[in-house]
Each structure stands twice: as C-alpha cells, then as structure tokens.
Amino acid sequence: MPNFIAVDLGGTNIRAGIVTDAGTVLEHTAAPTPVTGRSGAVITDAIARLIDDLQGSPAAAAVAAIGISSAGPLDPERGAVIRSPNIAFPEVDLVEPLTEQFGLPVFLVNDARAGLLGERWVGAARGYANIVYITMSTGIGGGAIVGGRLLLGRNGNAGEVGHLFVDNRYDQLCGCGYHGHWEAYGSGRFMPRFFTVWQESEGIGDAGFAADTPAAIFAAARAGEPVALAFMEALGRVNARGISNVIAAYNPEIIVLDGPIARHNGDLVMEHLLPFVDRYLALPRLVISSLAGRAPLLGAAAYARERL
Template identity: 55%
Template structure:
C-alpha cells in the first residue's frame, strides 16, 4: 500500500489519540483527548473517537481506520466489552466508525498493536520473537512469536496484567479477582500496594506523595530510602510476571512502554532483573524509543495490512 495513508486511533482508559499515518510511518494531524468517563452509555466514547477521526481526516484521504483499544475486545461485534479500567461495559467502535466515515475499520487490542508498532518502527525492527508490555492505568501485553502477531481466539491473547503474581497481600484487581499483576504495578495498583506494604512493615507514612505511582517512583529516583525499599518489593512482583512471560513466549526482546515505563523504565528494570528466574535465557529488556506512540503506529500498520 505504498503511498497510502490511514487513520490510526489509540483508545485507552484514560486518554485517546488519533493521527494520519502514511505507509512509511510518518505521523501528522495528531490529536488527543481524555476518554469520557461519564454518560448514559459507552457511545459517548464512540462519539469522542469519531470526532477525533473527523478532526484528523479533514480534507485528507485515507484508505482505512485502524483502532487500537484497551480490552477485552469482541472482534466479531467490533466493540470493547467489560473493560476493568473503562467506565462503560460496552463501547461500540467498528460499526459506528465505518458507517460515519465510509471506510473499513480494523480493530485490535492496544497492546497487540504496540507489539506491531515496535516491530514496524520501534526497538524490535527485524526481531521475530518479542513481547511488548505497557504499564499504564492497567497493564497489558502483546507478543510476536516466530514473526507472527499472536491474537488468540478473540483477539485477547496477551492479557498479562491478569497473571497471578501474589497470594500474600492478595490485592483486589479491577477485574474482580485478587493477586493479579495489575493490582500491584499499574498506575492505579501501585499506590494500593505501597499502602499495604507499608502497613505490613508497620512503617509510618512518608513525606512524599504516595497517592500516585509518579510520586512513589519519583521518590525512589531521588534516593528516598523508604521508596527504595519498596522498589525491591515491587521489583520482585514485576519479576514474577516477567519470568512467567519469558517462560510462555521465550522472547528475544521485551519492550516496556506506557507512562510509567516512559518516566521510570530504567529504575523498574534495575529492580526487576535481580529477581528474574533463570530457567530460560534473559532477553534484552528495554524501554520503547517511540515515546508512547507504539500502539498508534501499530494501529496504522494493522490498517495498512501489515501483520
């Protein structure tokens, strides 16, 4: 599809983004907004995404729309269903967008899109076995194995944020279960894990902000000893998940992305590596060089027919 442009959308629980992307990966007309959390139904999200697409499209021409969305997804119905981090049980996407713009709409999970984006234009170009992980409001993943993007039966292969990592604290996850990785190391989970860890250690509340992952990780980066001690506990939890991922996919490379990884990826990696199992060789672990745009580029690649 040389010379072709597509509209790419990255729909997350907190923010959405859209852009016009060419077949050689050039991005233009970028727009973003806050994902609606109030309204009668998920159609308020659908309308917001549609308005973003209209803004990007303008007078330009596009061959298709690629949508990378937080899941779980119903690919047959073309919608988001029962997402633990979105405010609505259902967000219709494919049908309404196709009807509004008269273009084919190709939907995939945002983390599967992230893996595709990294392989197309990021750290994993030329890599046939990789795992992409996003650390954000939630935690998700996507894998390319033997050069093939893994989608699973219904497009939801790679929901690694719901790997079971702990029975000691048994923290509740947004999905309704306990002990999942997302409940400990995501943007929403980390402050709760810190509070539980602090209580278990019988330690006093620190002077730094503990209400956000940014506050906790920022304190650790500045050398705060209490935050540093917590980083070792967090590193052990993260390493349990990554050890499972390495066993499951045997990747050559693991790419970390999302706001948490973009801001503090090196700090996280430093505390993960000592706790990793060594049953299989440790892959290269790095932060995405795409500045958070891997899912957007992956959505474009998917719309362009790249797999």
C-alpha cells in the first residue's frame, strides 16, 4: 500500500511527515514558518527542505503523493495560499513548484478541512456522517461534513467559522480586516487583546497577573484569580455564540475541538461556553481532539489519498 508525504502549513510552524495508507505517522519533522523574506517563495522553499529531509527515510520509497494542509483562504485552481491573515505573505504558490521539484502529485486543502478529514479517518469523528471540526490556534478555523460529504464551497473555503460574526459590543477588529469575528476574540493571536479591551470596559485597573498570552490567562483562571474567572465568562459567551452558529448551520452529531487552546485548556473552554450555547437544535457531542495536534497533518494525507 502507498505512503503519503503530508505537510501542515500554519502561521507559526510547518509540520511534515510520512503517513501510511492506514493513517500511521512513520516520520515527522517541523520548522518555524518563515515570516520575513522577499516573497512567499521562502515558505515554499522551507516546505521543500522538510520534504527533502523526509525523503531520506526508507518509507519515502513508497510515497505516492504529497498532501498539504494550509491556513486559508486558498486558490485551489492556482494551488496557492492567498491573503491569509495568519501567513506573513500575501501569496504562497505551493502545488506547481512542489510538483515540479519532486515529481509527485501535490494536493492542497485548507488546514481546518484537513483536520476534519483526519478526525474522520482515525480520530474522534470516525464513524460519524455529520461532523464539525474547529481548530482554536493562532486563528480559528473549521470544516464540516454533512451527510457524509465534505463541504468545500465555491472555491474550497467553506467552513471559515472563525469569521462568523459573534459580537458588536467590543467590536474587535479581525486579522481579515472586518469586525466582530470569532477569531478576533477567541484565537491565540487576539485573546490577549480582547482581555485588555474587556478589562478597560469593566473599569478594572490592575488584573493582578500578566495577561499577554492565552496560556497566562488560562493559568490565572486555574489559580482562581477573580479577574481571570470573570473574563472566562465573557470569553465563554463569545465562544458559545460561535458554537451556536455552527450548530444552527450544520446540525452536526459531533463537534471536535482542536488547536493548542482547546487541547491544553479544553476543560476551561467547555466549562465556560456550555451554559451559553443555544438549544434551538439538539446539542451535539462536543469533544477535544485526541490526535495530539496531528489532525491536519493526517488529514492532508487523507485528502491526497482520496484524490489519488
């Protein structure tokens, strides 16, 4: 059976691995995502170096294709990342240059859709026909399978749940340039800013702890800091609006939460959002991914496997 080279391009890191036809990761490597350089070609070159490293493995002899998951939006016809708010370059061409360099079919899919495919293949969503996957990382992304079919939309970007409108009280600016989107509140990139705006709106002076990262905010909440716990309620309301919108839109059986925020602090995220989720439709099963951050990587391989 063939193996696949899988690549997961994120705003912070690039991960790559060799994945078997049964969904086992045989080799794995990673590097920081370039944020400086003349063009997006520096990211393509960084991915090529990781693939070169993997090709030294005996498992590379059986590789049939390369699957790439990437933060979007994507241009699937061109095979490129276009104006992603979480990537430092406006354009990153991937499919054509990597196909030419390695002589293998290259398939590109949004990272959240890839995470969804990974969870359906070997994760918590295995056996379900109606699934939503949400990653809470540098940004917030998502994907949906409805009636067993992956929703891609007109150009492969369906499921951008991080850009659902969730708030106009704090009116936070999202990285995409618009206001009130879920990503502008609950993502790793913007949560500390939301904390500061919320703190000022509540007339709170000294919070009693540094709130410059999501990890610091969650740690303060675990320590019982009153300000952090009060913010958890505000954050929970915003997260619940996002989840409520997702349930109303897709009517899933299961929602899988992934990304560092969910994996490391999923208990707090769940505790503070569940009381505020709309019950217009039945509450689906909500779980935290058990794939240790590899769902998009596995999903990239799954996508290449299906397309091949």
